[in-house]
Amino acid sequence: MPKRSISAIWSRKCMTCYLQASTKISNQFLGEKEGLFCTIDPSLFEQAILNMAINARHAMKSVGQLYIAVRNANLEYAVSMAKLDLPPGDYVPISIEDTGMGMPPAVLERIFEPFFTTKTAEDGTGLGLSMTFGFVKQSGGYIAAESVEGKGSIF
Numbered sequence: 001m002p003k004r005s006i007s008a009i010w011s012r013k014c015m016t017c018y019l020q021a022s023t024k025i026s027n028q029f030l031g032e033k034e035g036l037f038c039t040i041d042p043s044l045f046e047q048a049i050l051n052m053a054i055n056a057r058h059a060m061k062s063v064g065q066l067y068i069a070v071r072n073a074n075l076e077y078a079v080s081m082a083k084l085d086l087p088p089g090d091y092v093p094i095s096i097e098d099t100g101m102g103m104p105p106a107v108l109e110r111i112f113e114p115f116f117t118t119k120t121a122e123d124g125t126g127l128g129l130s131m132t133f134g135f136v137k138q139s140g141g142y143i144a145a146e147s148v149e150g151k152g153s154i155f
Contacts, residue, residue, distance in 0.1 A: 036070055038092045044135045051128035052096045059100025067097040086142060102149040
């Protein structure tokens, strides 16, 4: 698979279609001048970002801010921790943060499980974060989440 430019795949217009006007979208393309390239499937990348944005919209109840930051990073040494095993190399970390209601620890520990959801049947299937987790892993990356009830979440 060829390396693709993140900014060529990223479509703020597409994201805006899925979010209501009262939700403010803030993009920070850090390191834009050096280019943000990685080997990923563009359609799965877009779907993953949309899944995250839609979840954020629900968490914010359409009132809040969504921040998406992208940058280049280089790991000089392998990183190995409990759930993280990344070899040295170039990466494009993407940080997605919302000012929603946050999640309690019991929910946070299950968010990447298939079909796990706190939403009603009309609002979601519980597959969005599971699919995002699979895409990130397939792409050679890692995803984690932190959340504070009443303040929001960051992935």
